[in-house]
Amino acid sequence: MNTFVVAGLAASLGLTLSACQTPQARQAQLATICADPANRQPNTFYWSECQSLYPSTDRQLQKDYALGAPTGD
Template identity: 65%
Template sequence: MKTYVVTGIVLSVGLILSGCQSSQSRQQQLAAICADPNNRAPKSGYWRECQTLYPSSTRQLQKDYLLGAAAGN
């Protein structure tokens, strides 16, 4: 029984550490993707993620909302 607990703890720690290491590479990949202005467009699949790196101004968000509403989306 103790072997299973220890194994579970070791695996959990390993997963946590691997998650921490991959976040930096994820940020680098996201920065490369968001460098393209087309990926920062509201209809892009990356729009929400790119907002963390390149947040839109209130004016731009209003413009995007109005353009989406005019298109019926």
């Protein structure tokens, strides 16, 4: 029984560590996602994250505000 607990903990630790992502890998993944203009549209899942790579112009922010889109705050 104790062996199964140790094996379970080892497996859990391995899965947890494999899910960790370096900031560089995260930035590269985000750049790939944000390369698609559809992901940079307001009210999409990645919009706020893509703003860090592709910030909206003042004109675009005004348009988004007029349409009731998020302001990026």
